[in-house]
Amino acid sequence: MNTGDVYVIGVDMIKFGRFPHRSVPDLGAEAALMALDDAGLGMRDMQALYCGNLYQANAMVGQRILQQIGQTGIPVVNCANACATGATAFREAWMSVKAGVHDLVLAVGVEQMGKGLLGGGGGSGGIPKEGLLGGVTMPTVFAEAGMEHARNHGTTFEQFARVSVKNHHHSTLNPKAMYQIETPLHEVMNAEMISYPNTKLMCSVNVDGAAAAVLCSERRVKELGLMKRAVKVRASVLTSDPWQERDLVMPDVNSCTRLAASQAYEQAGIGPEDLDLVELHDCFATAEILHYGNLGLCPEGEAGRFIDEGHASLGGRTPVNVSGGLLSKGHPLGATGIANIYEVTTHLRGEAGKRQVAGAKIGLTHVIGLGSACGIHILERAG
Amino acid sequence: MSSAQAGPLPVVDHLKIPDDGDPYLEGSKCGACGAVYLGRRNVCSRCAERDQMETIRLADTGTLYTYAIVHRSFPGVETPFVSAVVDLDGGGTIKGNLMDIEPDPDHIKFGMPVKVVFRDALGRKDKDGNSYLSYFFVPRG
Numbered sequence: 001m002n003t004g005d006v007y008v009i010g011v012d013m014i015k016f017g018r019f020p021h022r023s024v025p026d027l028g029a030e031a032a033l034m035a036l037d038d039a040g041l042g043m044r045d046m047q048a049l050y051c052g053n054l055y056q057a058n059a060m061v062g063q064r065i066l067q068q069i070g071q072t073g074i075p076v077v078n079c080a081n082a083c084a085t086g087a088t089a090f091r092e093a094w095m096s097v098k099a100g101v102h103d104l105v106l107a108v109g110v111e112q113m114g115k116g117l118l119g120g121g122g123g124s125g126g127i128p129k130e131g132l133l134g135g136v137t138m139p140t141v142f143a144e145a146g147m148e149h150a151r152n153h154g155t156t157f158e159q160f161a162r163v164s165v166k167n168h169h170h171s172t173l174n175p176k177a178m179y180q181i182e183t184p185l186h187e188v189m190n191a192e193m194i195s196y197p198n199t200k201l202m203c204s205v206n207v208d209g210a211a212a213a214v215l216c217s218e219r220r221v222k223e224l225g226l227m228k229r230a231v232k233v234r235a236s237v238l239t240s241d242p243w244q245e246r247d248l249v250m251p252d253v254n255s256c257t258r259l260a261a262s263q264a265y266e267q268a269g270i271g272p273e274d275l276d277l278v279e280l281h282d283c284f285a286t287a288e289i290l291h292y293g294n295l296g297l298c299p300e301g302e303a304g305r306f307i308d309e310g311h312a313s314l315g316g317r318t319p320v321n322v323s324g325g326l327l328s329k330g331h332p333l334g335a336t337g338i339a340n341i342y343e344v345t346t347h348l349r350g351e352a353g354k355r356q357v358a359g360a361k362i363g364l365t366h367v368i369g370l371g372s373a374c375g376i377h378i379l380e381r382a383g
Numbered sequence: 384m385s386s387a388q389a390g391p392l393p394v395v396d397h398l399k400i401p402d403d404g405d406p407y408l409e410g411s412k413c414g415a416c417g418a419v420y421l422g423r424r425n426v427c428s429r430c431a432e433r434d435q436m437e438t439i440r441l442a443d444t445g446t447l448y449t450y451a452i453v454h455r456s457f458p459g460v461e462t463p464f465v466s467a468v469v470d471l472d473g474g475g476t477i478k479g480n481l482m483d484i485e486p487d488p489d490h491i492k493f494g495m496p497v498k499v500v501f502r503d504a505l506g507r508k509d510k511d512g513n514s515y516l517s518y519f520f521v522p523r524g
């Protein structure tokens with residue numbers, strides 16, 4: 001058993017966008033090489049690959065990446081866990097180092113998306129159920145979850161919309177985001193209504209993307225002399241959704257996040273007040289509001305005030321989604337859980353340029369795969 | 384199998400259409416912990432007890448828990464419609480369309496009493512031409 005800590009010593013992401021003429025392994029390979037370059041290492045130094053991809057989950061994406069950048073015969077694990085896919089791949093990589101099985105491993109998350117609404121189809125047999133037994137598109141599922149928050153805490157349409165204004169503003173400072181466009185409040189609120197209270201500008205952007213990270217044991221980081229830019233993984237947690245009475249009709253993103261958050265804070269020995277920045281799963285503007293409370297960033301029921309008073313903005317108490325988030329950076333499902341590790345790591349290294357959170361020492365990443373899986377990582381500057 | 388049935392088919396397995404009597408929704412209740420589920424099942428996912436499930440008839444009244452007003456859906460689906468999550472009186476939560484109400488947040492109140500009604504499935508038919516009976520919610524005064 002290796003009791004030492006695990007570090008991220010290389011991490012990067014490609015600029016998110018739409019690349020219909022490139023392949024999934026091609027995008028993943030690009031990110032993998034960028035992360036290796038960031039660490040100053042090569043594929044021959046890697047002892048295992050953990051690859052996250054959802055839409056080609058049965059197609060050996062990890063091995064096809066190695067066919068492009070180096071077939072060294074190392075073990076490859078392909079992971080799929082809905083929108084928690086990338087975080088799951090990263091966590092599997094972390095576990096292999098934590099367990100002392102490997103010293104240097106690579107985690108890659110990659111996705112190529114179509115356009116249009118995500119969500120369940122008509123189901124098998126009979127007649128289509130969408131619009132007959134309510135709605136099952138993702139914007140609708142998260143609209144219902146947002147309205148549950150409105151019911152319990154009086155959260156308003158305008159407060160949900162402010163999340164989108166903030167994250168789009170943040171993305172103007174991030175050259176790797178899909179969009180760099182300001183969206184004022186009236187524009188967000190008057191955009192095409194998809195599922196009330198989520199307008200089109202309050203839905204995440206379907207984009208192609210890839211991100212990768214090199215993880216390393218403490219001993220090996222020291223041997224390589226890479227501690228200066230290394231980032232320590234203080235907590236790595238994965239949960240599924242504990243039983244809730246409305247599970248059968250309302251996919252639950254709250255209780256799995258609360259469970260993961262409490263485990264992560266305990267593992268790291270810190271509390272939410274110690275976080276300098278958070279990248280959380282804003283697949284819809286409504287979702288971000290739920291997670292302020294779920295992650296303990298604000299007192300219970302005060303998420304509306306938290307956004308209104310600017311606490312989640314760059315320069316605020318706990319900046320949330322300074323990358324632009326899924327709403328504007330984009331949401332390539334399998335890549336998201338490693339792209340947010342790239343974002344937090346970049347701030348902890350003090351290399352985030354115009355969007356740098358000043359003096360950032362500790363940050364948290366959070367993703368949700370509906371159905372549900374929650375992955376949380378807490379990262380800390382080492383050097 | 385290619386000719387249409389005489390009467391409408393149930394839109395989901397847990398909608399029951401008795402030969403004599405009104406349609407109703409069927410559920411299961413765990414004898415160990417009291418959790419209520421839609422349809423039949425053998426094991427309780429709340430307490431993990433086996434063989435404690437009792438088949439029950441779910442209520443046709445309840446209250447609105449949460450909702451969304453859907454303006455854009457999959458191609459061919461008529462909008463807007465209100466997607467509603469309803470807590471049934473006596474246990475069980477179901478999702479369906481809330482009908483006979485303006486699709487406007489000013490007209491929809493959390494906790495409002497609703498009734499479960501059984502109507503034709505908006506004219507939708509399967510590939511064999513069968514029509515279906517569905518459930519919907521309407522405001523209850």
Ligand SMILES: [Zn+2]
Nearest residue numbers: 413416427430
């Ligand atoms: Zn039970």
